[in-house]
Amino acid sequence: MPCYPINLQISGRPCMVVGGGSVAQRKVGALLAAGGMVTVVSPALTKQLASLVEDKSIIHIPRSYRQGDVNGFFILICATDNNAVNKWVAEEGMSTGALVNVTDAPELGNFSVPSQISHGDLLLTISTGGKSPALAKKLREDLEKRYGPEYGIYLELVAKAREQVRKQLTTAKERESFWRSTLDQEVIILLKEGKIKEAEAKIKNAIGCTRTQS
Incomplete structure (x- = not known):
């Protein structure tokens, strides 16, 4: 299904990331860069995420996701290594009206995150609708060479x-x-x-x- 492209202002908005691994770490970094107020739900964290908790840059809930955790959050990103958990959390998130992204199965959520290049206020994004991540990567690399x-x-x-x-x-x-x-x-x-x-x-x-x- 065709998607509607949009740039979203999330400064000061509550964002939840479920998962504490390397994928979650990248998502947290992007949300923080855009001004999001990030909460991470995960029993364990990468060293970098733990450092962000120590700096009070993010909030950490040190356990697995529980029903109702997503209430009140604007964005929910499901980034665990358990597909069943991601699906369950995504469904609950969408039922509350949250914007939901499932990192390894974007079709389970209601938005996807395109490949992107950012230089200050310049933002270029590339999406293949999930059909070819390899093509999206190649196009991003080509654009990075052209627009520095x-x-x-x-x-x-x-x-x-x-x-x-x-x-x-x-x-x-x-x-x-x-x-x-x-x-x-x-x-x-x-x-x-x-x-x-x-x-x-x-x-x-x-x-x-x-x-x-x-």
Whole structure:
């Protein structure tokens, strides 16, 4: 069945991960990076997860999942090594209205997590609907080569220039011309070489050039 793509704001929202192994560890890291308030339910944890508990970055319930644990949680991720447990927990989670992902069987939940590349505010995602993880991995690797950290820095610079653009370039045609000009390869190459000030100057100069041309 076709999926509806969406980027979800979870900052401050309660998220539960059931499982304490390496897969759960990766999921916890991604949830924390997005600002989620994470609770892990598992009798045992990896060293890294245990460290997060010590730092009070996550809450740990040191036992197996019990009925009702998921009540009040926005996101539930089932990441145990027991398929029957994952299925049972997922069904209960969906019955409460939670968004549920089962790591090794996404069809048992109501959302899946695509392969992704992230550089600052730049987020590129790839999904094959679970049909070919190998293809998703290859596409991610190809995109990582094409779109590196310099694109995340580019977004930071144009965000800083946005207010000036809004004030000085008053027509949609001018603004469209400006954004196209800042995306030329010269700016990206400067950023890739670490020449951030030079790239920023070129972006600012593009504002004046666009006004002159119009």
